Amino acid sequence: MTVSAGQSGREGRSGREGREAAIADLHRPFVSRRGRIVAWVMGVGQALAFIACALLLPWSGVDQVGINDRIGLLVIAVFIGWGMSRFGGVRATPSKEGLVVRNLLITRTLTWREVEGLNFGVSDPWVTLNTEDGDPLAVMAIQRADGEPARSEAERLATLIEYHHTTAQ
Structure with missing residues (x-):
């Protein structure tokens, strides 16, 4: 917007403010909209799945899962979650x-x-x-x-x- 000598200072300021707002915009x-949503949903989903596996796999019996395996599942969940946070970021x-x-x-x-x-x-x-x-x-x-x-x-x-x-x- 060009301000002529006959325009008020207020109109000049609003034109300048409008231009500054457009530049700020x-x-x-x-x-990424879709990529961010997918990354965060996948990150949370995999974390819940790995935590559920670590907690719900058999603690005793023939098919028992030891504490080291459970910790390993949680470590994998952390690394995958970190990767998904990078995708989302x-x-x-x-x-x-x-x-x-x-x-x-x-x-x-x-x-x-x-x-x-x-x-x-x-x-x-x-x-x-x-x-x-x-x-x-x-x-x-x-x-x-x-x-x-x-x-x-x-x-x-x-x-x-x-x-x-x-x-x-």
């Missing part, structure tokens, strides 16, 4: 300086200058960033499994990249 974190967090991409095992921080563009083709499972060093970076937070919201989020990320490239020049 662009900088919302990217998270994938995200990309934009800021004015750059983008922090948290995937399963690796978190990478990029400045906006390092991001040259993105790909999200029909057969791509998630958005891939084209980086300055030539090493593509998957953004698992924007997954094809999320359907139309994923396409919208990819467009928002593309807009964000373009915004920071034009404001930096």
Whole structure:
């Protein structure tokens, strides 16, 4: 919004506030909706199943299960739960300086200058960033499994990249 000399300061402020709100909305974190739900449901479900097995398997008799086996089941449940929490925690967090991409095992921080563009083709499972060093970076937070919201989020990320490239020049 352009403010002319005849407009009041209040209208100018509301236009500026509207622009700032739109920019803040662009900088919302990217998270996978469906992937997050599936990961947490699977994590809790497997934990309950392993705990039930550890408690309900026979304590005595021919088929008895010892304490070490029960502890082993619980340790496996913890490791699977940790893995599911990583799946549920994938995200990309934009800021004015750059983008922090948290995937399963690796978190990478990029400045906006390092991001040259993105790909999200029909057969791509998630958005891939084209980086300055030539090493593509998957953004698992924007997954094809999320359907139309994923396409919208990819467009928002593309807009964000373009915004920071034009404001930096």
